Amino acid sequence: MDFYEKVALVCRRIPKGRVASYGQIARLCGKLYGARQVGFALANRLEDVPAHRVVNSQGYLSGAHAFLGPDMQRKMLEAEGVLVSPNGRVDMKFYAWSLGAEKEELLSALFEENT
């Protein structure tokens, strides 16, 4: 399984109304510092994954420009119930994707390549 595929898989796992950081996804995919590659991966699968739920660790919508418009991501998030500050960022304290017991399940799915 490619790194990009993992990224796509993880992103699809992000619950509606929640957001995840690039670093978080990168770590789940086995790339401790592959945050940038996560963004690149999303750019290629923008049509396949809810990339609007991915923001940087500070909660800023860094990927807004990759969408149809700089406000696209913001609108999509708000449509899911995520409040975005006027300065273009969300409250990570409240919206951060906290993987509970599902983390193990997700990791298993990511490592199924071991079959």
Added chain:
DNA sequence: TGAGTGACTGTAA
């Protein structure tokens, strides 16, 4: 092969 670049992150001043 080498240099530049980027949807990043964390630490420090």
Added chain:
DNA sequence: CTTACAGCCACTC
């Protein structure tokens, strides 16, 4: 709050 630095990984020229 802002700016500066260093680290890491993949892609492009």
